[in-house]
Amino acid sequence: MSASFDATVEILKALGEPTRLRLVMLLSGHDLTVSDLTSILGQSQPRISRHLKLLVESGVVHRYQEGAWAYFRRSDDPLVARLADALLEGVVDEDGRLAGDREKLEDVRRERAERAAHYFSRNAEQWDRIRSLHVPDAEVEAALLDLLGTDSIEALLDVGTGTGRLLELLAPRSERALGIDASREMLSIARAKLDAAGLSRATVRQGDAYRLPVPRGSFDLVTLHQVLHYLDDPAAAVREAAAALGPGGRLAIIDFAPHGHEILRAEHAHLRLGFSEEALGAYAQAAGLQVETIRALPPQGSRADSLTVLILVARRPRAASILDPASRPVEAA
Secondary structure (H helix, E strand, C coil): CCCCHHHHHHHHHHHCCHHHHHHHHHCCCCCEEHHHHHHHHCCCHHHHHHHHHHHHHCCCEEEEEECCEEEEEECCCHHHHHHHHHHHHHCCCCCCHHHHHHHHHHHHHHHHHHHHHHHHHHHHHHHHHHHCCCCCHHHHHHHHHHHHCCCCEEEEEEECCCCCHHHHHHHHHEEEEEEEECCHHHHHHHHHHHHHHCCCCEEEEECECCECCCCCCCEEEEEEECCHHHCCCHHHHHHHHHHCEEEEEEEEEEEECCCCCHHHHHHHCCCCCCCCHHHHHHHHHHCCCEEEEEEEECCCCCCCCCCCEEEEEEECCCCCCCCCCCCCCCCCC
């Protein structure tokens, strides 16, 4: 956790101004837009943008784009975190200014939660219809936790995070957790859920499963939960997910076994009607991973129209290259 003298001075200079310190406090554990921050601090958009620009240039804050919107969050650089936390812990809120910031931040979080609830109410029926076809989500999650065991998770990446459910499940065991999704609406829901759960170490970003916006080899667990059946090239997505793993890192894929529910293709945008164990295993092996286990969770009862859930866990060998995953094509079963 070391840095050059000049870099350290730049960080301290960036933090050493009232508005910028308030911004860093708000952005510690929360993703916020310029609009959110102007509303909370009661300052003009140009003024807030100017301070954010300086914070980004100093490396104290990260900026990332989602369509026309830009989000900001405090950097997870260890030196930045240590210096900022030390300052924030010692601040005395003499005039109640910081308490006011926190109250307005809660208003922003409440609005997010209301938008998420509205989206859920509009889509609950179709999601419940799909859930009714397979074993309860709680059983799938319990099986995933069992297969992952008690290994510590330093860095978690959830590709196609959707509403952020796997982040909720696994982030408490992780030092840092990141969810990637292409849908801004889903990311809004995920942010609201992470806020409600108090998971400040988890965050979400917009991104493409085929071109993940993360450094190669930087995670020790990557998950693809009910994602592959939406993709036209699942093998490429698995290769990209595997490339994000460091040596010894693991990939977990949760998806459906082959089925005949054409309604899922016609009405729910499923491009693939499930995958065989052999196909999932071949995807993982083609990406340079070693399959450790595949578990099938058949539906309860004897309904002929029910779905079986498959969970695959594969590991990148510690001696394998993390920069050039194998690229030979794999045919889906």
